[in-house]
Amino acid sequence: MPDQDRGQPRDAAERAQFHRVAQYASRPVGISFDGEPIVAMEGESLLAALLTARGSLRQHEFDGGRRAGFCLMGACQDCWVELADGRRLRACTTPVEDGMAVVSQVWPKDEVA
């Protein structure tokens, strides 16, 4: 399954984890997740922008499983994501910015302990 090796969702139609019940009245912001474009809204957290479009945020460094954050208040540090430009951000407390390119799987699968 080459898709899985690139860290992309196993299922192209992977369901979103979050369900938005109030819509931002702000301008759209273009970000991407593993190369696939996602339209976010200004003011939205990076975590909310990703989880309203995808089921998880990243691959865990040690257990190799997918993670989607946990405490959502900047304490557990479970939602740190890496951008293609090398920046590392805590998704729950970081507002989205135009052009953020999140790479969800940084480690090749066979190198994960």
Added chain:
Amino acid sequence: MSTVVIVGAGPAGIRAACTLVEHGLRPIVIDEARLPGGQGYRRPSPALPLDMKRLMGSEYGKYDALHRAFDALRDRIDYRSSTLVWGIDGNTLYLISDGRPSTQTFDKLILATGAMDKVAPLAGVTLPGVFTLGGAQIALKDQGCLIGRRVAFVGSSPLLTLAAKQYRQMGADIALIADTTPLKDKIRELPALAKSPRTLMRGIAYHAHAWARGTPMLSGVNSIAIEGATHVEAIRVTDSSGRQRTIACDAVALGYGLKPETQLADLAGARFAYDALFNLWLPVTDADGRAADHLYLAGDGAAIGGADAAEASGALAAFAALTDLQIAVPAATMAGLRRTVSRLRAFQRGLAGAFAWPRDMIRQLPDDLTLCRCEDVSIGDVRAAMRREIAPVEINRVKAITRCGMGRCQGRICGPALQEIVADAARCTGAAAGRLRGQAPVKPIALAADSEP
């Protein structure tokens, strides 16, 4: 003029700032969040039209009053949002804001750092879709999002039914509300809880709301497991009659009450004592919040008391700092605040019995469960390390050897459960197992930031 720094802009920090401003000071208020309010009274982004009146329900008046108080204060304080205090050395705070480091000295320091959920290990806890109970509420208040469409609320907390009510009002299906504390233990605490009748009635109303809508509600559950291959698909519990139940859901909110955020208090020199009711090490303060020379603790970051206690204890800590700065304060007001704080914190102790940390259940959890989600350390890894020859029996040594509690969250998530696993393996009390020490930086910062600008 003396420099008084307040860390945290929740109810305690805001009321502390109000009190200082009323007495002619211009405090510095440092807050990690982008917007004031803390966690419980979190304010959504101005661009997010969220019906906070509906969401906050009976607490909307207080929520609104606090935010109005802050707005009136805004120009009379030095407010630094999105700023993390990552270290404290003597009377110097080490800050980072938007990647830029700086320092700030203080004459008096008021820490109003708040609290977070207390959680315990369970099968499937790292699956995408499992969030803390507080996290589930923040997703809603901060971002206008539900953590799933069909959500299970589990743990032991009065906030399980409150969050479930908020979620239902916003359109979610509630799959289950499951509490580990047996019903008889809750009934036993009723006389103590009746001392704060308004809060007790609110709790009963939340239960009635769920009951009237046919939400499955269980108490005294055990053996909680979350099932799913790549995300949450179902929750399995054993109910109080021993029957196993599996209920489909796509998200889980998990919480066993709150624990104070005490890392900064630790770095600032507070003493700690083990509290056998909360099963936590809590900072020691006098009735007004004094914890050490020039150090004052307020709100849930000092002792869990809820938002009303946070407001009162914030004002009280500010009065204590003013007193120590030789500024005259109204003694009668302080006495009233002391009574309020003491009553509300005593109520929380009653709640801690009705919604108990499941100590025995945690000590008996199987080896294969993940204890430390940062470093992927299992309960069995900790037990195995402690069974070896010349094995560690103290929690900081166990941390050094197993890396449990050494990850990015610094033991915030695994700490309370690690305390139980260590105490059980060492056959000692939670207190004798030792206390996980706070370390700077209290949260991850870029290596490049750990230097003077």
